[in-house]
Amino acid sequence: MENQGSLLSIRDLHVRVEDKDILRGLSLDIRPGEVHAIMGPNGSGKSTLSLAIAGKEGYEVQGGQMYYKGKDLSEMDPEERALEGIFISFQHPVEIPGVTMMNFLRTILNKHREYRGEEPLSGREFLQRVREVATTLGLDHLIRNRFVNEGFSGGEKKKNELLQMILLEPEMVILDEIDSGLDIDAIKTVAKAVNGMRDGKRSFLLITHYQRLLNFIEPDVVHILVDGKIVKSGDKRLAEELEARGYDQLVASVQQ
């Protein structure tokens, strides 16, 4: 069923949310080291795809399969998917009152290390590591005595997602509209962090509305998602074409 050699393989996926069919037969193959971008207009099902991959309740898979490293994702709890190496940067990260950043980061990092059979980091090692990463992202001021995402600006929330991405060292990274609401400087910081993670094995799926992000993170494959289906795939020139012609024209040309 799954495509040999793919890290993430999605076949004819149908997903329903609150009695509405959002994804209607989506297929996608991402091999190790590849960077894919999914672009689509509002309501095309972009975020539904990332949440279905993450295993959120209420995102009912009505048909099709999702395989990750050859394993059927539908059999796995959200935390199992995460520990197996799928990281999703959410479009709207939630605030967690009362849970400090340090407690949170240390818990999730050691969970991942434990799963990979590694020793938990000592307090000092952990602190050093977090500081290092936080500094590169300009988040130093948010890691001490703050609750997770509480009172963070939009940009800070997105950077906090990247902080976790870097700490957890996932194999499959899905960035859901990481660029939305960010100014150009922040996008550059994001791109730098993502590019720094590219090592030829780690795979990325960028979900975005705009082509702008792709100027800084070069994708191998670009997919256009319309009405829950990928209507066209190509290389990065497809994104440029989209930018030039707009969704309506492009979709019209595809439908002809």
Added chain:
Amino acid sequence: MKEHKLTSHFLQLWEQYAQQLEEQLPLGTLRQTAMERFRQQGFPHKKLEKWRFSNWMGIDNHEWTLNGLDTGTSTYQKPGHPADAYFINGEILLDGEGQSREMVQLEGGAVRIATLSYARAHWPEKFFTHFNHLNGQKESLYGIFPLNTMFVARGLWIEVAEEVELSRPLTIVYDVQAVPDGRFLPMRSLWIAGRGSKAEFLLYERNEPTKHHFIHHVHEIYMAENAEVQRATLQKYSGKSFIFSAELSAQLAESQYRRHTSTIGSAALRNELHALLQEPGVHTNLSGLYLVGSTEKVENQVFVDHAVPDCESFENFVGIAGGTGRGAFTGHILVRKDAQKTQAYQSSRNVVLDDSAWIRTLPFLEIYADDVKCSHGATVGKLDEDIMFYLRSRGVPDREARKMLLTAFAAETVEVDAEEVRNEFIAEIQRKLDELLC
């Protein structure tokens, strides 16, 4: 009105012991008056509006006894937890070293902790201006209050001198150990904070898990002008004991009171807090946490009486119920007619973990003055599903994610400044959460 069978039972006990009790702690007419009030009110039954939830199932199936006045335990042990004073079985005062004392002086004499009989004998005038002043006001309300005055023979006197600021928090452990089953243990703690004093107390209440007692503890807490008092209690009663604990406080002008109690389970426990904001400029902060599982029942009844203008009160209570546990909160803010410029806030937040658990919350406001700012919020619910999903998508398993969120939810109420003590409270909370989440 339905007669509770414990009414006649306690009246019989009274016949038997009144004289001995009076010899132990002479209270004169106070004791007799209390008995008459108890006879009128009777032991509280379920039909009383504020006792509906407190059906202390099984409390009336016991022939609670005083069994002579002494608990008959000469072989008590000093509890493991370090403290400045220990009060064992509601009768014996130990100093920090574990030596039995009638009076302990701390902080260079700024604080005196004595047995009630010592205070009664040595400072009779001060004793009688305070003893039962607050409890007496409640005795006609419910029979549970005079019950204490009728039978109390022992207790603690905790006095902070005027104009002193303590250098550190003082710790008192209330322990019940090796008392025979079926004992009724009435005790009274009298707290007096002198004018302009500043003190913090850490209190640990515990008992022997295998035993079966009816512990009835009334705290009367008096704060003079400009006094600042902080009391934090870790309340951990196990076994099948029934606990009634009343904290009655009165504050004079510009005084500040901060109070927290973490209640870790209990078969049947009722905390009753009555805060009287007696003179202007008073600040009161009451917080509490209750965790119940299996068949436990914990109730907090909080009454804040804004009797005068220009006072502030804050209430923050959190409840977590699992298993077939029951947790209840009744908060009643009364703003009297001329108590203008009152600010009163009340928050009751609760989480129900299992479908057989039960939370009840009754956040009442009764307001007779117009220039006031009063609000309350009450929620009963579950953990935020989006947050749960976020944590799980970062690799934290369901149970651990729940524990993490519940700890954060609970810890927010723990008003304790000293980091290591706060951590001690939180560790107890987490131990209880482990039990609730399994």
Added chain:
Amino acid sequence: MSDSDKIIQEYTTREYEHGFVTDIEMDVVPPGLDEEKIRFISRKKNEPDWLLEFRLKAYRTWKQMEQPNWAHLDIPPIDFQSYSYYAEPKKKPRYKSLDEVDPKLIETFNKLGIPLEEQKRLAGVAVDAVFDSVSVMTTYKETLQELGIIFCSISEAVQEHPDLVKKYLGSVVPIHDNFYAALNSAVFSDGSFVYIPPGVRCPMELSTYFRINTKGLGQFERTLIIADEGSYVSYLEGCTAPMRDENQLHAAVVEIIVHKDAEVKYSTVQNWYPGDEEGKGGIFNFVTKRGICLGDRSKLSWTQVETGSAITWKYPSTILKGDYSQAEFYSVALTNNRQQADTGTKMIHLGKHTKSLVISKGISAGRSQNTYRGMVSIAKNAVHSRNFSQCDSLLLTDKCGAHTFPYIDVHNSSSVVEHEATTSKIADEQIFYLQQRGLDEEEAVRLIVNGYAREVLQQLPMEFAAEARKLLEISLEGSVG
């Protein structure tokens, strides 16, 4: 004398608008209550045996009960034997056409703004007018009949649709429910009956107008509304009474049954005579209103604007039995002078995925006492249920009281209940701001109170929203302190 004192004085001399007495000849049953009187009422109304039995059983139950005293109300002793329990106009009580109606009655309802004449009828509103114990006239009856909708007095329904009445009467408010409900079940005189057949959307507002006229009369109306599967109806009741020095008793029972996929909107504008500024006279309003969302996805919405009555004891409640059923309660309660109100709602969640919403706005003025009392109960099996309650109180003087007594009970782990309440007065800065913009103090208060009550008022059918707003303003006038 300060401005506000002047305003207060001006208000306290204002008269209750609907305080006139209609001079019409009535047949009044002598005061007092016993089984013989109940048999008399039943005979007078030519009722079937089962209904007489229902009444007698209720009477016997009532005799065993005590008047409840848990509310935050100071109720003077009531001698239930001093009231008369039935009165009807001497002339023929039920009219085939308007020509038969006593012109004084028509004039009364005209004065109240409820025209019964064909040419003056309120567009889009069918009215059942109840004068003392008897339904006088129901408009638009034929139009409704074509759709199979039954809208008539309950006395008529007993004769014409006995099976429906027998099936549902007492099914939501059983006779032993409470003291006043038991009394009502024993002596109820008239009231409205509504039945909407399956799938029918009632094309107009149905409205009942209650008027107490006769001195020393207790009014006990009974309303029964049944919305069959997939139907919809919006129902409104209004009430007034003349000014009288002695207290008059009003103890109504309303039962609403909402079947699968049906929806009922029930609105009340209650403007019974509140008594004078010293608290003399006024209606004692002890009302039991309850609906049941019986079927899945059924919906019941209550809206009440309470400005009248000396004492109000009223908790329109919903039992959410069907899965995915919904209930709402919107309330504005304004008390002034010596009025006392203890009102709120109960939301009893029994079905899965049930939802309820409570929005209550209390406004206290004069020396009045205004209490919100509410209960939200989520049963063990009512999984994934939700309630949100917002109960605000506004105090306009330093002599009144505003109280909030919510009871929240949750028995499962998947439901969420949220309750919020605030108590405050109108900020001086708000008044000042509006004064600076050219309003006088009273206009400013009116504007602010209207804004405060807006969320509730906009739930009312359009024809009545303006009326309610006006009523609120009249009740409020001069109450600034």
